[in-house]
Amino acid sequence: MESTRHPGGNYFWEQQYNELLSDAQAASSLLAHQMLGYITLPNQPADGDTVTFTINGTAITLTAKTALSGVAGQVLRGGSAAAFAGNLIALAENPQFTTSNGVALTTANQQLLSYLGFTLVGTTLYIYSLNSSIWSPLTSFTASVSTAGDSYSAQTMQLFVEPGNYWLNGTRVSFAGGATPTVTAPVSNPRIDVLTIDSSGTLAWTVGTENASPSVPAYPANKIPLIELYNVVGETALYDNFNQQAGQGYINKDIRPFIQYPLNPTALATNLVPDSAGGRDLGTSGTPWGNVYAQNLFQNGVGVAAAKFGGTGADGALSISSGTTTLNLSNAFLTTKNYTSISITGTGKLAFSNPNANGSIIILKSQGNVTLTSSSAPMIDASAMGAPGGASVTSSSSRTSGNPGTAGITIFNKTNPGNGGNVSGNAGGAVSTFTPAVFSAIQKYGPYLFVGAGAGSGDSVKNASNNPSGVGGYGGGCLVIECGGSWNFTTSGGISVAGQNGGNGSLGGGSTNADAAGGGGGGGGGFFLGLYAALTANTGTVTVSGGTGGTGTDGGVVGENGGGGGGSFATAGNNGQLTGNHGSGSTTKDGGDGATGISVVAQNTEFS
Amino acid sequence: MSENTNSTGITGIEVAPPIVLELKCSCGKVCGTLTWPASTQVDLEKAAAEHVTVCDDCQSKK
Ligand SMILES: [Zn+2]
Numbered sequence: 158m159e160s161t162r163h164p165g166g167n168y169f170w171e172q173q174y175n176e177l178l179s180d181a182q183a184a185s186s187l188l189a190h191q192m193l194g195y196i197t198l199p200n201q202p203a204d205g206d207t208v209t210f211t212i213n214g215t216a217i218t219l220t221a222k223t224a225l226s227g228v229a230g231q232v233l234r235g236g237s238a239a240a241f242a243g244n245l246i247a248l249a250e251n252p253q254f255t256t257s258n259g260v261a262l263t264t265a266n267q268q269l270l271s272y273l274g275f276t277l278v279g280t281t282l283y284i285y286s287l288n289s290s291i292w293s294p295l296t297s298f299t300a301s302v303s304t305a306g307d308s309y310s311a312q313t314m315q316l317f318v319e320p321g322n323y324w325l326n327g328t329r330v331s332f333a334g335g336a337t338p339t340v341t342a343p344v345s346n347p348r349i350d351v352l353t354i355d356s357s358g359t360l361a362w363t364v365g366t367e368n369a370s371p372s373v374p375a376y377p378a379n380k381i382p383l384i385e386l387y388n389v390v391g392e393t394a395l396y397d398n399f400n401q402q403a404g405q406g407y408i409n410k411d412i413r414p415f416i417q418y419p420l421n422p423t424a425l426a427t428n429l430v431p432d433s434a435g436g437r438d439l440g441t442s443g444t445p446w447g448n449v450y451a452q453n454l455f456q457n458g459v460g461v462a463a464a465k466f467g468g469t470g471a472d473g474a475l476s477i478s479s480g481t482t483t484l485n486l487s488n489a490f491l492t493t494k495n496y497t498s499i500s501i502t503g504t505g506k507l508a509f510s511n512p513n514a515n516g517s518i519i520i521l522k523s524q525g526n527v528t529l530t531s532s533s534a535p536m537i538d539a540s541a542m543g544a545p546g547g548a549s550v551t552s553s554s555s556r557t558s559g560n561p562g563t564a565g566i567t568i569f570n571k572t573n574p575g576n577g578g579n580v581s582g583n584a585g586g587a588v589s590t591f592t593p594a595v596f597s598a599i600q601k602y603g604p605y606l607f608v609g610a611g612a613g614s615g616d617s618v619k620n621a622s623n624n625p626s627g628v629g630g631y632g633g634g635c636l637v638i639e640c641g642g643s644w645n646f647t648t649s650g651g652i653s654v655a656g657q658n659g660g661n662g663s664l665g666g667g668s669t670n671a672d673a674a675g676g677g678g679g680g681g682g683g684f685f686l687g688l689y690a691a692l693t694a695n696t697g698t699v700t701v702s703g704g705t706g707g708t709g710t711d712g713g714v715v716g717e718n719g720g721g722g723g724g725s726f727a728t729a730g731n732n733g734q735l736t737g738n739h740g741s742g743s744t745t746k747d748g749g750d751g752a753t754g755i756s757v758v759a760q761n762t763e764f765s
Numbered sequence: 766m767s768e769n770t771n772s773t774g775i776t777g778i779e780v781a782p783p784i785v786l787e788l789k790c791s792c793g794k795v796c797g798t799l800t801w802p803a804s805t806q807v808d809l810e811k812a813a814a815e816h817v818t819v820c821d822d823c824q825s826k827k
């Protein structure tokens with residue numbers, strides 16, 4: 158409620174005092190204002206001890222009594238210093254009433270006391286003027302106490318802050334009221350200071366910089382600002398805003414926030430920071446927030462979006478309508494691209510180069526649609542991005558065995574290479590074996606990813622000429638496409654993770670009957686995984702075949718051995734063959750074919 | 766910059782164009798694009814080095 162204005166020196170109905178009390182309780186919390194000084198009353202007075210207020214030159218004596226006898230100004234000394242202080246302020250604030258703790262003052266003294274305000278904090282009685290610019294009856298004040306150890310101190314360079322309760326950084330503080338630190342007058346120019354209170358209930362000044370036109374210093378963080386104080390050179394007292402005096406400092410602004418500074422739930426102009434790293438939660442498991450909207454989210458410093466299905470979009474929208482765009486894999490084990498969308502149309506094609514020494518994993522993430530309608534077959538070519546085949550050999554004397562291919566190694570899987578062409582065996586790569594390497598970045602697909610293994614090369618027999626054998630084919634690569642939008646794939650053979658064909662053996666110039674060269678095996682087929690959020694069409698097909706083994710040749714006397722085909726995940730590569738005695742110029746396929754790989758295209762139901 | 770129409774349909778507000786990297790053959794033919802929203806910070810040099818393009822004509826002459 159808001160009470161009507163009451164002129165000083167009048168009597169009021171009790172109802173009106175209740176109105177004033179209500180106003181004061183609501184408005185005075187942490188109110189900083191002018192003060193005249195304070196009386197410390199730590200000692201219980203003896204019977205007959207006095208407290209004297211001298212107002213406008215008139216001494217008003219309040220006398221401590223063990224028992225009241227009806228003499229104006231008597232105050233019951235009570236059972237303790239605190240009890241007496243309580244009785245004293247009760248009479249000082251309500252001098253018109255006689256109670257069991259005090260005897261009413263004369264009418265003239267009642268009026269003089271009404272010029273003052275009082276607040277008791279413990280046993281310290283703070284006294285302040287109620288003067289304003291339109292009503293300033295108080296012209297002078299001092300006080301004294303007769304009790305030993307008790308005293309009055311005039312203090313006009315401090316302000317008094319009324320009691321109040323507040324929350325600051327999760328701490329509830331009950332401030333009992335008290336004086337600020339003493340203000341030092343500026344030296345050569347005006348200055349604005351900011352008064353704050355912290356979570357320990359400690360009042361402090363943030364002192365501004367002197368300037369002819371002083372500016373307000375920044376409010377310190379983690380404290381509640383209370384007032385801005387305007388100081389002038391030569392000031393000896395600090396006044397209320399409504400009672401400014403020439404040449405003296407005054408409260409320029411009451412800046413008590415209604416809600417704890419700096420928390421403003423509608424428009425934060427500052428960072429929202431916890432009091433310790435990792436120490437506070439936003440919501441709880443039982444009471445979570447609803448939607449969280451943010452431009453970026455980080456977990457332990459890493460962008461959360463990076464782990465999201467469909468990726469971050471950081472690599473932009475990829476659109477290829479003709480020609481061949483080649484992504485250099487730079488021999489990396491894993492290459493991840495984060496597109497916002499992928500569109501390969503017209504005659505466009507996306508190819509790859511420089512696979513890893515044990516085969517490469519390629520992950521193409523798309524936040525939006527993946528449109529694969531190009532006539533190029535394949536339009537995405539990850540064939541031969543698996544493990545390398547064995548290099549061609551050229552014997553320098555009699556027979557030299559071919560080289561084995563290289564194993565395809567991914568996260569949990571190892572595909573086995575084909576053996577090189579050899580008189581004692583030309584085996585293809587066996588079925589995949591488990592290998593326990595762990596790479597957390599793509600662990601979500603980890604158990605399924607594999608690349609095709611490399612095939613072996615053929616052997617070479619020299620009699621008269623140098624006869625290079627066929628090279629083993631590379632295994633097929635591992636390609637994953639995350640489609641966060643709609644999947645539209647319509648081209649037959651439009652994606653390939655095929656193994657590479659083996660090379661052919663050939664006879665050098667001047668060869669004789671006893672020269673021979675085997676063909677290389679074909680690389681093992683790789684793996685394709687396409688996961689989409691929505692489906693437009695999936696009539697396209699993915700080529701996962703192993704490479705075809707190469708042909709061998711000889712002069713009709715000694716046979717040659719083809720290399721074994723590379724293995725894949727679920728199937729073994731085919732063995733190379735020993736063939737011979739064709740007669741000069743004829744060839745026979747003797748390299749083993751690579752094993753067939755795997756393709757899966759499915760709606761994403763696992764990853765968010 | 767010309768006057769554009771933003772997504773809310775209000776004319777007169779200048780809308781920054783997207784960032785476009787042309788996927789261009791060495792002969793000059795543009796075969797595709799990489800496109801980012803205007804507000805993105807992009808390392809265009811890196812993106813260009815990663816996406817090497819050869820056009821169909823140059824590919825068939827090889
Ligand atoms: Zn033969």
Ligand SMILES: [Zn+2]
Nearest residue numbers: 790792820823
């Ligand atoms: Zn070209």
